[in-house]
Amino acid sequence: MQSPVASFRIPAPVGRRSVQLLVGLVLYAASMGLLVHSGLGNMPWDVLTQGISRHTGASFGTITVAISVLVLLCWIPLRQRPGVGTVANVLVIGVLVDPFLAALDQLPDPLPMAARVALAVSGIVLNALATGLYVGAQLGPGPRDGLMTGLVGRTGWPVAPVRTSIEVVVVAAGWALGGTVGFATLAYALLVGPLVHVFLPRLTVRSRQSEPVALVAAT
Incomplete structure (x- = not known):
């Protein structure tokens, strides 16, 4: 007779979605570090x-987590409901972005301009891939995505x-406080949407009950 433990299995779609979500969030934190370290401009938030x-x-x-929590509070009047992916978004990215920045600090300083541009371009492409992964997992939007869709x-x-x-x-607001705005900020604004459109349809986990991902239109 098979034991209850041996017979327990995580449904394949749920297992894939969870792994895809985690990989996407790790890569998202890495992409943030690449853009910040390039010094050529950050993502808007x-x-x-x-x-x-x-x-x-x-x-x-720490500030990333704090802003995420404040944005989640804004969901309340918008009647948005977080999912497991929403909570994971706050925790995983907030915890990992500092170690990624610390690792990038080990690179030579100052970096040649060509290397800085390479970091920025890599960060933008990696961010689009990461977005396709975590949004495609369909386990809940990130705090900032939910704020946008809630307002809509x-x-x-x-x-x-x-x-x-x-x-x-x-x-x-960030620029007034001394945040870095530059070439990479503009490039991100122009390129990340089209890149997400390339990645997201290929990475979205489909099920019989799933609806088309709303953020396809958002990007």
Whole structure:
């Protein structure tokens, strides 16, 4: 007779989605580190994170977690519900981004411009791949994605202006606090959407009950 332990199996789709989510979040943290270390401009929310970090002395990862929690509080009036992926997004990225930055600090300083550009380009492509992985797992949006989709749902406004408005406010506030805005910030804004469109359809885990991923339109 087979034991209960031996007969227990994690359903394949759930197992794949969990692994895909974790891999995506690890790569997302790595992509953040690459862009920050390039010094050529950060992702919009990371501009704000870096600005606050420079004023408070708290680590980049600590501020990332703090901002994520504050954004999640904004979900309450928007009636957004977090998933396991939402919680994992906050914890995994917040915990790993500081070690990735510390590892990149071991590179020669200063880096040649060609190397800095390579870091920025690698960060943008890796971020798009990471987004396709964690969004495609369909285990819950990240805090910032949920804020955007929640506002779209409550206001009925198109996705593009809502996302753009949020990111303009965030970048402006971060730049005023000393966060780095530059070539990579603009390149990220222009390229990450099309790149996610390439990765996401190929990485989305389908099931009989699954609906098309809403963030395909958002990107």
